[in-house]
Each structure stands twice: as structure tokens, then as C-alpha cells.
Amino acid sequence: MNAEALHFSLELVASLGQGLSSEQKAALRASMVLLERDYRFSRILFWGRIQGLQADYYIAQGCTQDQLYYRSVLYSLNCLDWSLLPPATEKMIQEASMVQGRFTGDPSHEYEYIGAKKTDDDEDAGPEEGEIKSIKEEARLVATIALIDKEGAVVPRGAFIRSPQGHIEINRSFQGLSMTEARKLSNYFHYTETLKPQIKTLQEKADLDLATDFLTSLEHDIPRVSWSLQFERGNSVLVMRSLMWPGLIFFHLPMTPHHGYIYIGNGQRNIDLPFML
Amino acid sequence: MAAPAYDSLLPGALDSSYLAPDFIPDSSAVPTTNTQELSVQNAKAFLLKTSTQSGLNLYDHLSRVLTRILNERPNNVVDIFEDISKEMKWLLFQKKLDSLRDQYAVRETYELAEKHKALFLKAGGDEQEAEEEMMETTLPYVTELAFHFEQAGVGLSRDETTRIFLALKQLVESQPIQKCRFWGKILGIEFNYIIAEVEYREGEDELDQEEEAEEMEQESELKDEEEKEEPEDEPPKSTYKPPPVIPKEENRTGTNKFSYLVCSEPGMPWVRLPMITPAQIVVARKIRKFFTGRLDAPVVSYPPFPGNEMNYLRAQVARISGGTQVSPLGFYQFGEEEEEEEEGAIRSSYEENPEFEGIPVLDMVENLSNWVHHVQHILPQGRCVWFNAYQKSEEEIEEEEDEEEEGDEPGEQEPEVGPPLLTPLSEDAEINQTPPWTARLSSHVVPQYALAILRSNLWPGAYAFTSNKKFENIYVGWGLKYNPENYSPPPPPMVMMEYPSGPEITEISDPTVEEEQALKAAQEEALEEEEEEEEEEEDEDDDDD
Numbered sequence: 001m002n003a004e005a006l007h008f009s010l011e012l013v014a015s016l017g018q019g020l021s022s023e024q025k026a027a028l029r030a031s032m033v034l035l036e037r038d039y040r041f042s043r044i045l046f047w048g049r050i051q052g053l054q055a056d057y058y059i060a061q062g063c064t065q066d067q068l069y070y071r072s073v074l075y076s077l078n079c080l081d082w083s084l085l086p087p088a089t090e091k092m093i094q095e096a097s098m099v100q101g102r103f104t105g106d107p108s109h110e111y112e113y114i115g116a117k118k119t120d121d122d123e124d125a126g127p128e129e130g131e132i133k134s135i136k137e138e139a140r141l142v143a144t145i146a147l148i149d150k151e152g153a154v155v156p157r158g159a160f161i162r163s164p165q166g167h168i169e170i171n172r173s174f175q176g177l178s179m180t181e182a183r184k185l186s187n188y189f190h191y192t193e194t195l196k197p198q199i200k201t202l203q204e205k206a207d208l209d210l211a212t213d214f215l216t217s218l219e220h221d222i223p224r225v226s227w228s229l230q231f232e233r234g235n236s237v238l239v240m241r242s243l244m245w246p247g248l249i250f251f252h253l254p255m256t257p258h259h260g261y262i263y264i265g266n267g268q269r270n271i272d273l274p275f276m277l
Numbered sequence: 278m279a280a281p282a283y284d285s286l287l288p289g290a291l292d293s294s295y296l297a298p299d300f301i302p303d304s305s306a307v308p309t310t311n312t313q314e315l316s317v318q319n320a321k322a323f324l325l326k327t328s329t330q331s332g333l334n335l336y337d338h339l340s341r342v343l344t345r346i347l348n349e350r351p352n353n354v355v356d357i358f359e360d361i362s363k364e365m366k367w368l369l370f371q372k373k374l375d376s377l378r379d380q381y382a383v384r385e386t387y388e389l390a391e392k393h394k395a396l397f398l399k400a401g402g403d404e405q406e407a408e409e410e411m412m413e414t415t416l417p418y419v420t421e422l423a424f425h426f427e428q429a430g431v432g433l434s435r436d437e438t439t440r441i442f443l444a445l446k447q448l449v450e451s452q453p454i455q456k457c458r459f460w461g462k463i464l465g466i467e468f469n470y471i472i473a474e475v476e477y478r479e480g481e482d483e484l485d486q487e488e489e490a491e492e493m494e495q496e497s498e499l500k501d502e503e504e505k506e507e508p509e510d511e512p513p514k515s516t517y518k519p520p521p522v523i524p525k526e527e528n529r530t531g532t533n534k535f536s537y538l539v540c541s542e543p544g545m546p547w548v549r550l551p552m553i554t555p556a557q558i559v560v561a562r563k564i565r566k567f568f569t570g571r572l573d574a575p576v577v578s579y580p581p582f583p584g585n586e587m588n589y590l591r592a593q594v595a596r597i598s599g600g601t602q603v604s605p606l607g608f609y610q611f612g613e614e615e616e617e618e619e620e621g622a623i624r625s626s627y628e629e630n631p632e633f634e635g636i637p638v639l640d641m642v643e644n645l646s647n648w649v650h651h652v653q654h655i656l657p658q659g660r661c662v663w664f665n666a667y668q669k670s671e672e673e674i675e676e677e678e679d680e681e682e683e684g685d686e687p688g689e690q691e692p693e694v695g696p697p698l699l700t701p702l703s704e705d706a707e708i709n710q711t712p713p714w715t716a717r718l719s720s721h722v723v724p725q726y727a728l729a730i731l732r733s734n735l736w737p738g739a740y741a742f743t744s745n746k747k748f749e750n751i752y753v754g755w756g757l758k759y760n761p762e763n764y765s766p767p768p769p770p771m772v773m774m775e776y777p778s779g780p781e782i783t784e785i786s787d788p789t790v791e792e793e794q795a796l797k798a799a800q801e802e803a804l805e806e807e808e809e810e811e812e813e814e815e816d817e818d819d820d821d822d
Contacts, residue, residue, distance in 0.1 A: 014434035015469070017462060017738060017753025021430040023720050053715055053734065078721070101761060102711055102734065163356070172351070173360035211359075228466040233436075234393060235386040241464065243567060246737075246755055266737060272764035276567045276757075 001260030003032045003044045003060070009260050012237050012251045018264040020049075024058075027079040032060060035082055039072065040064070047073070048247075048263035050141065052105030057141060059263075067160055068168035068193055073145055077105070085138070088146035095135045096143035103267050109137040144267045151269075152248040153191040154218065154240065156182075156259050160191075161211045171212070174257045182238045182254040185227060189215035225277050243277075246270055333369070341365050392544035396443040415457050416449045422459065422749050428719040429730040431740045431751065433462065440543035441471055448538065448547050453478045460537065460598075461738075461752035463590065468541040468570025472594060475536050476529075517773065523664055525554040531653060531661030532558065532595045539590065541570060548572060550591040555659025556583050561592035565764045568756055579766050593756045595655065601739035602652040602750050603702060603731065605641060608633050609651050611699070627651065627698060635745045641729035642716045646701040648731060648741070654695035663694070708735065708761060735759050 001009040006028060010019050020028070028046060036044045041062035050057045055077050062072045074082040098113040112134050161171045181187045192215075218227060228241045242248040247265020252258065270276075324336040342362050346354055354361075419442040426432035433441070441459060449457050456476035463470045526533045532555075538547040564578040569586060576582040576589045609627040641647050653661035696704060705713040713735050719742070720727040733739035738754020776782070788796070 011434050014432070015437065016464075017431060017433065019427075019430050019432070021428050021719060023428075023722060024430060051732075053712060171360070172357050173364060225466065228464075230467070230469075234389045243466070246757075266759075272565050272760065275764055275766060276565050 001046055001262050003028070003036075003046050005258070005260075006032075006046050009251065009258075009262070012233075012253075013239065013249045013262055015232055015239060016241070016247070016249045016264065018049075018247070024079050028058070031076070031080045031082065035060065035074065036062065039074075039084075041072070043067070045260075046262065047145070048265075050103055050144065050263070050267040051265065052103035055105030057103070057105070057107075059145060066167050067170060068191065073142070075107075075141065077107075083107075085142050085145070088142045092139050093143040093146060095133070096140040096147075098133075099135060099140055103141070104137060107136070107138040107141070110134045111137065111140065141267075147269070148245055148248065148263055148267075150192045151190070152242045152245045152261070152263065154188050154250040154261050155191045155215070156252050157187045157189055157217070158212045159257070159259060160215075162214045163211075168214075176253065176255045176257055176259075177238075179235075179254050182252065183229070184219075185221075185229065186217045186219040188218045188240070188250075190218065191215065223274055223277065226273065243273055244270055331366070333366070338362070338365065389542070389544075392542070393440060396440060396447065396544050414449070415454055416446055417458050419445060419459050422751070425728060425742050425744070425747070425749065426740065426751055428728055429740060429742055431730075431753065433753065437543070444471070444540065444543035444547075445473055448473060448475075455479075456535075459751070460594070461754075463568055463593070463752070463756040464754065465568035465570030470539045470541060470568065470570065470590060471543065473538045473547065474598075475538060476534075477536060479529075523555040523658060523660065525552055526660055526662065528552065532599070532655060532659075534653075535598075537591060537594055539572070548587075550587055550594070551584075553588070553591050553595050554583070555664075557588050557592045558595060558655060558659035559657075561589060561596065563767055565757060565760070579769075590756070596758070597736050597739060597752050597756070598652050599655040599661075601733045601736050601741070601752065602650065603648045603741050604651045604748050605633075605636050605743050606647045606649050606701065607636070608746075608748065609649075609699060633746060636743075638718065638727060638729045638744055639724075641731075641743055642718055644703075645714055645716060646703040648702040648714075648716075649699045650696070650702070651699060653698055654700075656695050661695075702731075708759075711735075711759075711761060 007025060010025065013019070032044050032046065035041070039062050042065060043063045045061045045063070047059040047061045050059065058076045058079050060074045060076070060082065062074065064070060064072075073085045073087075075085055076082045095113075099111045101111075112132055114132055156174075156177050158171055158177075159174050160168050163169050177187055221227070226242065226244045228243060230239050230241075231237065232239050236253065238252045238254060240250040240252075242250075245263065245265065248261065248263045250259070250261040321336065324339070325334050327334045342358075342365050345361060345365065346358075351357065419438055423432050423435070423438040432438070445457060445459060448454070452475075454475045455478045458474040460472040460474040463472065528536075533552050537550045539550060540547050560578075560580055560582050563580055564576075564582060566576060566578055566589065568590065572585070572587045572590070574586040576584070576586055582589055607630055610630040611627050636647050655661055656663055658664065702714055707713065711734055713733065715732045715734060717730055717732075718724055718727040719730050728742045728744040731741040731743075735758060736752065736754070737757075737759055739750070739752045741748065741750045
């Protein structure tokens with residue numbers, strides 16, 4: 001969520017039961033502004049918090065000119081001192097998926113896991129016992145943030161447009177979804193470049209707008225019920241919680257351009273979801 | 278026409294720096310006055326052509342768009358020109374698009390606002406009543422609780438807290454409640470549950486009366502069943518004996534110590550959750566389900582859950598309370614009367630310690646043994662006090678003496694024992710190297726006024742705070758326990774034997790030729806012997822004659 005409207009936005013997603021204390025909010029307000037100056041970001045977003053056993057990671061994302069691509073991710077343990085994280089690679093995500101258990105809160109903590117041996121080279125050899133590998137918590141953090149962004153980052157339709165030059169920009173004419181539109185999952189998009197828009201039905205193609213519909217809508221997510229969509233505060237705020245990533249919450253005030261998402265959780269995907277519906 | 282010149286510039290026009298602000302594309306063309314007028318008229322006529330689909334024409338549209346742009350003067354207008362144009366078209370259409378559905382959504386909002394407004398109205402109280410209320414109230418101070426938890430970064434938004442506060446006030450005023458506490462909130466897919474933990478005044482509890490009535494009913498039902506005639510030609514009976522049903526704990530004891538009331542939105546009526554049975558707790562431990570938010574929704578699961586979501590919610594509330602309700606050491610103490618009782622008995626009640634001095638916050642954070650559970654541990658059986666299900670009544674013992682041959686009775690079981698009440702948290706077991714609790718200070722900048730915050734890692738969403746003599750617990754979350762490994766539903770039980778296997782039905786391997794011959798020889802011998810015997814007998818008979 002936008003750092004400038006952090007206070008306001010956090011109040012809207014408070015139904016999650018988790019938020020930031022007033023001290024943390026005040027600290028973030030100061031440190032994120034400085035962060036924006038030091039890294040020359042055009043916009044800075046407060047992304048959320050990943051809770052560890054000993055300490056929590058506070059995460060911010062900075063955008064340069066483009067709103068979607070090349071976002072820098074930073075983390076902090078005390079809401080004041082920030083460190084830049086490297087971009088996530090496929091290998092990192094693959095390795096991090098082998099690790100189970102909670103985050104500890106120590107970025108240099110090393111997890112040990114038994115790596116699966118690649119069977120591409122020696123298929124005849126059969127499954128062998130993999131060697132014990134280790135991964136740093138920092139790398140796991142990077143991978144987790146990338147995964148959550150891929151599966152949980154949400155924007156309403158029309159909030160961003162792709163300019164003729166290919167940049168993703170904030171749509172300044174976005175007036176918010178209407179109350180009826182806000183009830184439909186098809187009006188929300190995964191805010192990620194890694195997912196390709198799915199093949200659309202004829203009806204969808206009919207009112208396709210290339211400038212706004214360059215992302216995948218949540219409608220086709222598997223399983224079908226992976227979002228809990230509710231209206232709160234006397235029907236004035238739309239709140240959408242991810243069931244796949246408990247702790248991820250998206251809000252949108254219909255008829256206004258305000259929207260955002262935040263993640264406050266353990267950093268673990270709910271893989272039991274198919275059993276839980 | 279200036280079109281060709283403009284066209285040649287188009288590719289470059291994408292780069293905004295190429296377009297100087299004083300660039301005028303028309304300046305190159307200088308036709309004569311007559312032809313110029315004619316072409317202008319032609320162009321205007323073309324622009325004024327009304328569209329067959331929308332009934333608009335470009336001339337009016339452009340003038341409207343330009344008027345709006347000049348009125349509003351937004352920055353970098355060329356980037357959003359398309360959108361403004363589109364919006365102007367939408368504005369023209371909006372009157373016709375007015376639909377009933379939008380109005381319906383608005384009406385819903387009004388209904389909710391109506392309910393919220395009712396919370397603020399006084400329930401027709403006189404001034405005298407108000408004074409009485411001031412004197413003695415069972416209403417929890419939710420606002421203060423929210424203030425403390427806000428420092429921990431936990432809790433609901435301020436106006437939601439206020440509404441819950443008012444809803445609790447309504448509850449306390451309308452029902453005979455002795456003790457009331459805001460337990461927390463459980464998130465559901467469609468709606469959420471706001472949960473209040475209450476204790477009714479003795480004798481005024483509806484459930485007490487209901488229970489008696491239920492018992493009467495059950496007795497009469499039993500009689501009815503006995504009276505029923507059995508059909509003559511009945512199918513073979515199953516030999517399956519269900520495990521004995523473990524009775525639920527009585528109201529005000531063990532897992533049913535408190536009653537819980539829920540509502541999905543402050544202002545909605547409070548619904549009382551039914552009493553919990555041990556079977557529900559046992560099954561709830563084995564399943565993992567999201568709440569839908571509708572109390573009457575079925576719980577589709579394996580193993581099958583006895584009851585609907587109302588019972589599931591109650592089971593989860595009991596489990597969360599049993600695992601996460603904690604207080605500072607020494608805040609509660611055991612009553613003196615009970616200490617005199619036998620040592621073997623499990624103490625189930627406690628009272629507030631009037632001499633509690635409070636523990637320094639730093640000690641609370643550094644040492645988990647300063648925190649104690651003040652809710653009884655729920656045994657694997659699903660009760661707080663162990664119940665011997667195989668205890669036999671006299672009649673049963675007599676019956677069993679007759680049936681002693683079977684001999685496969687489970688017999689006496691080891692009683693399950695859990696940690697006693699007020700056990701320190703430092704004794705809690707770790708799960709997969711995850712410590713069950715995380716304690717920290719609410720503020721590192723101003724530790725003088727900081728609170729001690731305790732976070733449960735087993736039940737994400739359960740928090741406790743303490744400072745000086747105050748402490749409180751809250752739960753806001755999905756109502757699910759932390760699962761370090763993937764959930765896999767328990768496998769179905771083994772297939773039962775269709776019939777008892779005995780010698781009559783087991784297949785015997787065919788005898789070999791030698792065996793047959795041996796048998797034949799044996800039979801022949803036997804025959805011969807018999808014949809001989811018969812002959813002898815005949816001889817004897819002859820002798821008699």
C-alpha cells in the first residue's frame with residue numbers, strides 16, 4: 001500500500017486483526033520518506049510484515065519510473081534501518097520451497113534441507129539420497145516475497161494502464177469500481193508480470209481494452225474459492241483476503257481510486273487449502 | 278490539407294521531448310481563401326456527421342472534451358486525452374444506464390447503518406438506572422483493551438471496537454450475565470464471527486433448564502424405542518460395536534465452563550453457541566477447515582464432524598481457549614477450600630489473588646515461567662476431566678459375566694492426565710523445533726511504559742499482554758492451528774470382516790491321489806471290520822436261538 005496513505009490504509013485493513021503499533025507507524029513514516037530520497041524512487045510502497053520467531057521483517061517496495069517492472073525490495077527489522085534485497089531468481093524460489101517451518105527473524109540464519117537430486121542426467125540411477133544443502137534466511141525471504149507478489153498482489157481493473165511505450169503507469173483517470181463491479185472477481189487483476197493473461201472467452205474478448213487488460217484476472221484462480229471477498233464498514237470498503245496466503249489482504253474503496261494490499265503473516269503458503277473448503 | 282505533414286511527424290511524436298510546445302502542424306499549408314473555406318466546410322460537415330450507433334458527432338464531442346480540458350487544466354493532458362474522451366462519452370450515457378442493481382446495494386448499506394445506529398440509542402433507560410449501571414457493571418472495558426493491544430500492533434480498527442463495545446453493552450443489559458469478556462474474532466470466508474465469552478448468573482441460565490428437559494426427553498425416547506416392535510424378517514445384525522460415547526461435561530465445568538455468544542456484525546442479534554461434546558473436539562483436532570461465516574453451514578469433512586459449523590466453531594473456541602488463555606503468575610490462586618480436598622482430585626477453579634503485586638514487564642518478557650495457563654488443558658479424550666468410559670454399571674457387569682468367553686474387552690484404560698491448572702508456559706511442548714510462544718516488549722524506544730506482549734506460535738492470531746496488574750487475552754484470526762507439515766486427512770479405517778472365518782467356509786486344498794487312495798484303503802478296511810463284526814453279531818444271535 002502507498003506509503004503516504006499508510007495510516008489511512010492500515011485502518012481499513014484492520015479487520016485482519018493485525019497491524020502496526022503507533023510507534024511503528026510513526027517510525028515508518030519517517031524512514032520511508034528518507035528511503036524514497038536515498039534510492040530515488042518515484043513511489044514507495046509499504047508491502048507488509050513477515051513474522052519470525054524472534055523478530056519480524058518489515059518490507060517496503062520502491063518503484064522507479066515503471067510501476068510494475070523493476071521494483072526494488074527492501075527489508076528492515078526495526079522499521080528504521082533498511083537493507084536492499086537482491087532480485088529473486090528461479091533457483092532461489094525453487095530452493096526456498098524445500099524449506100519448511102517458520103522464519104526465525106535472523107537474516108543470516110541458515111536452513112538445512114535435503115536437496116532433491118536432479119534426475120535429468122541420470123534417469124536410470126533412480127532417486128538417490130540428496131545431499132544436505134543450506135539456504136540463508138535472506139534468500140528465503142526474497143523468494144517468499146516474490147511468490148506472494150506473484151500469487152497475492154492484486155489491483156482493481158483499470159488502476160494501471162500500459163502506455164503505448166510499454167510502461168505500466170498509474171491510470172490517473174481511474175475513478176474506482178462501482179459497487180456492482182466491485183463484487184466480481186473478474187474486475188481484479190494479479191499485479192505481476194510473470195503470469196500470462198489466459199485465453200479469454202468470446203464475451204471477455206468483446207470488451208477487452210488492451211491498455212487496461214494486460215494482466216490476469218483473479219477469476220481463473222485455482223482453486224475456485226481462493227479469495228474471500230467481503231464488504232466492511234457498512235458496505236463502504238471492499239476487503240479481499242487470500243486463503244492461499246493467510247495474512248494477505250486487499251482493500252478498495254468503491255467509487256474512489258484508493259486501493260492497496262498488505263501482507264502480515266508467517267510467510268507460509270497454505271498448501272492445505274483444497275482440504276479446507 | 279495539412280495531413281501529410283502531420284503524418285510524417287507521427288513516429289517521432291511518441292517521444293514527448295520531440296514535440297515542442299509551440300509546434301503548430303498547420304503552419305506549412307497556405308492555400309487560397311476560397312479553397313480554404315471550402316475545405317474547412319467540408320471538414321466540418323464530416324465532423325458533424327452523426328454516428329449511426331451512438332447518435333453523437335465528433336465535432337460536439339471534441340468541443341466538449343476540449344472545454345473540459347480547458348476548464349480543469351490537468352498536467353500532461355496529452356497522456357490522458359483518450360481517457361477524458363472516453364469519460365465524456367460515458368457521462369452522456371450514464372442517465373440511461375441507471376439500473377436497479379446499484380440501488381439495491383445502496384439499500385443494504387442503509388440497513389446496516391440502521392442497525393449500527395440502534396447501538397447508540399439507549400434502551401429506554403431512566404436516570405436512576407443509569408446510576409445503577411455506573412455502580413456495578415459486568416461490561417468489559419473493550420476500549421481500554423483495544424488501546425493496549427494497539428501498542429502491540431494487534432486488534433481491530435477503532436470504530437469497529439467501539440461498535441463491538443456497544444454490542445456487548447446491549448448483550449449485558451438484555452441477558453442475566455455475571456461475567457462477560459470480549460474473546461476475539463474469527464475470520465470466515467463470507468462473514469466473520471465476533472465472539473463474547475460470558476458466564477450466566479446461576480439459576481437464570483436457559484441451558485440449565487434445557488438440560489433437564491433434554492434428559493427427560495431422552496428417557497422418554499428410550500422408552501419409545503423399547504416399545505417399538507422389531508420386524509420379523511430382519512437382516513443379519515452387524516457385529517460392530519461403537520466405542521462408548523463419552524458424555525459431555527456439564528455446564529460451568531471443564532470445556533463448558535463458559536458460554537460463548539457470537540454475531541457476525543455488531544448490532545446483529547447474538548447467537549449462543551451450543552455446549553461442546555468431547556466427540557466434537559476429537560474430530561475438530563483431526564480436520565482443517567475454513568469457516569464460512571454461516572452458523573448453520575454443514576461441515577463437510579473426513580472424519581465426519583458431528584454437527585454443523587456452529588459446533589465446529591465452539592470446538593475451535595474451546596481449543597484456542599485451552600491453549601492460549603494465559604495470565605501472569607500469581608494473578609490467580611487456588612481457593613483455600615479446595616486445597617483441603619484430596620490431592621488426587623484435579624483442581625478446576627481458582628480465584629483472583631488480592632495480594633498480587635504485579636511482575637516487572639522485563640521479567641515477563643524474559644522468563645516464560647512467569648506466565649501460566651488459567652484454562653484447563655483439554656485431554657486427548659476431549660474433556661478436561663478424564664472420564665472412564667469402560668466403567669461398568671452393575672447390570673453390565675452381570676451381563677458380562679455371562680459373556681466372559683469373548684474376552685476381548687479393552688478393559689480398564691490408563692487415565693489420561695494433562696498438566697494441572699496454572700502450569701507455567703515454559704512447560705509447553707515445542708512442535709517441530711518451533712517454540713510455542715514469542716514474548717517481546719511493545720516498544721524498544723520507550724521501555725519504561727512498554728507492555729509485555731506474548732504471541733502464540735501454535736495458534737497464529739492469539740495474543741496476550743500484561744502491564745502492572747492488568748492482563749488480557751485476545752484472538753483474531755482464522756481459527757486454525759499452526760501446522761508445520763502438510764495436512765493429510767486420516768486414512769479410512771480397515772475394512773471389516775464380512776463373516777467370522779471358520780473351518781466350514783475356508784477352502785481346503787484338494788487331496789492328492791495318494792491321499793485319496795489311502796483314504797479309500799482305510800474306508801475299505803473299516804467296512805471289512807464292520808462286516809466281520811456284523812457277522813460275529815449274527816453268529817451271537819444264532820447262538821441265542
